């Protein structure tokens with residue numbers, strides 16, 4: 070009789086609970102799941118009511134005890150945050166245990182250290198749940214797509230912000246109200262500023278770019294803007310101009326080098342990412358010779374994320390049964406440190422909303438100022454007028470970021486422009502992406 074693979078599950082929150090639920094009901098799923106047993110579950114509070122039940126003694130607050138338990142083969146880390154998650158993963162690897170984790174915060178910062186330790190110990194570290202929730206994207210990049218030279222990855226990879234932007238656009242809902250709903254549905258991070266300020270998407274694109282471009286991307290070099298400055302008015306105007314606003318994570322290699330960034334972006338309505346709504350994620354990968362492929366599905370939530378966690382676990386269970394050595398196509402390779410192109414060098418399009426006193430010459434003066442800095446405008450329209458105040462919206466062609474910022478900085482000094490405010494400056498998807 071084959072001995073069951075013994076699991077130490079760290080964390081029994083949104084994803085941990087859904088993971089245990091799958092493992093406790095293996096019927097009509099892959100038969101490999103029948104050979105997996107949850108030996109220990111680590112939590113911080115034993116008194117909390119739980120949706121899943123375990124035999125006496127399985128639930129514990131002694132997480133170090135779990136990672137050091139010689140009977141446990143695989144650790145599933147679902148506690149989140151940096152510490153103690155990182156240390157527990159490293160301790161478990163040192164004890165020869167395979168790792169499955171959904172923790173993009175740890176992997177984006179300490180991935181290389183963890184992969185190196187895993188290489189030394191001859192164990193697997195699987196991270197499918199860390200990017201795109203239930204959508205398979207890590208393994209396709211490691212395997213099926215890795216024969217291609219990747220040129221760009223464009224992703225909607227934060228479910229919470231996509232949920233918020235979709236609701237704000239469709240219902241004109243208030244930002245704070247929709248965020249609370251996303252928290253109640255289990256999509257948001259423990260500190261939702263990780264979602265709203267773009268850090269979660271930055272973690273995820275760092276992981277994807279490191280895998281796809283075979284250079285170790287430093288998270289601190291990734292330019293990151295969240296959605297706080299996006300108002301319902303911007304979403305409305307963007308729609309009028311033929312765009313949807315999405316928080317995009319972009320990694321792109323061109324003649325200038327590798328650029329990795331996260332920012333709200335106006336996406337033309339006919340682009341495949343424009344119609345990705347709600348908690349769904351989508352990742353558009355372009356490579357040579359394949360062309361474009363898009364991965365789409367639920368990017369957050371307990372069940373969806375647990376699907377990726379258990380699929381990783383199932384792969385480990387199947388492989389340890391058949392071979393003792395590590396399959397090179399299943400391990401995450403280590404890469405040399407890379408250098409990113411700074412954001413000032415970026416060539417992109419912009420949208421800006423400008424509010425000022427309405428008087429003759431305003432539009433002409435704005436146009437001249439942009440022209441002086443080599444910023445070519447696709448459109449400049451007075452979109453609203455109220456009590457002598459004009460609201461002007463500008464959309465540019467592809468321009469150098471640095472030139473656009475210089476023009477913006479000069480606008481308040483223009484003689485014909487009074488009581489100026491520039492409440493929003495957003496990037497528009499570049500013409501050739």
Ligand SMILES: NC(=O)C1=CN([C@@H]2O[C@H](COP(=O)(O)OP(=O)(O)OC[C@H]3O[C@@H](n4cnc5c(N)ncnc54)[C@H](OP(=O)(O)O)[C@@H]3O)[C@@H](O)[C@H]2O)C=CC1
Pocket residue numbers: 079080081082083084085111112113114115117130132146147148149150152153171172173174198199202255256257258259368369370371374
């Ligand atoms: N929620 C989602 O949609 C997704 C989440 N993820 C990632 O999955 C991971 C887990 O997220 P999620 O399930 O939402 O998180 P939750 O906050 O819902 O759950 C965290 C769990 O970890 C336990 N825990 C936290 N810190 C400690 C500690 N120091 N010692 C012992 N136990 C601890 C908590 O214990 P207790 O129950 O006692 O409080 C809880 O059971 C995170 O890395 C997250 O980024 C990835 C993709 C999607």
Ligand SMILES: N[C@@H](CC=O)C(=O)O
Pocket residue numbers: 199201202226227228229230256257258264269368369370
């Ligand atoms: N908070 C994250 C959860 C999944 O990674 C999100 O909203 O996408």
Ligand code: NA
Pocket residue numbers: 197198199200201202203204205206207377
């Ligand atoms: Na995934």
